[in-house]
Amino acid sequence: MRRPIFSAMTETPTVHDWGGGRPAFRRWLDAFYDLVEDDPELARLFGGTVSAEHRDHVTTWWCEVMGGPADYTAHHGGYEHMLAHHRGLAITPELRLRFVTLLSKAADLAELPADPEFRAALMGYAEWGTRLAQQNSQPGAAVVEHAPVPCWGWGVAPPYQP
Template sequence: MTTVYEAAGGYDGLRQLALAWHERVMADQVVSHAFSHGFRADHSERLAAYWAEALGGPAMYSERYGDQTAVVRMHSGNGPHEEMDRRAISCFDQALADVGLDAEDRLWQVLHDYWSWATTSVMNRYQESADDVPARLDLPSWSWDGLRDPAS
């Protein structure tokens, strides 16, 4: 069986998804607020590398850009933001359609489940302060069956 990474088109497919998602969130009046402080010009490439690693592909993010702790810290300390999370997930679902995935497709569902989980748990766990994020977090790995046990 292929990995989710391979089924999504590898890095190039995930990069297209990241570009589509970024375009959607920048057009959303609520979610775009998260980028109001600015963002890196290579945001979509970095996001695609992160997804590649999380979805069973090569360790592109960890080898090129940083670790999970830095990612979680970047998303922490902003208090609760349930509406923003819901809208970010909606933008992701729309981006899945933008890159040609159908909501009836298993890959669409797996990617939706991954994004929803990551948005509402991993990136939302330390709402009070980025200083609460522990060091040396492992980048979570997601498969066709959901979250993989880091020990496996």
């Protein structure tokens, strides 16, 4: 898949825009959840299958986190709603790592941009978010009840623009 072309004269694009916007993120997350459904241990966290509604909501979350429209906050309850979905799941370190690994594999399958800067931003959030989800999923976890949806950026290396 070709990545968008931005001239050196424009602003640095968001991770969301660089990745191809909502259609690309949806393609990626559909590929990811297809892989999840083929993994019995991960699939059990979703009742065996991942609904179209869940896929849509998670796409909306990722788009907002990566600098797209704040639609998860506006229409789905923001951070508090996402937190509620993870409470009590008792995610193990092994499941968390499989989850992140499948996110990376699905990015290849969905032909998201393969440049190191984009993938580092994407997987940086995947690592951060899954570690927080794992922590918050434990029985009796002390969680931060109210927080904004994170807005992830490029970190150390913005996209290469010759």
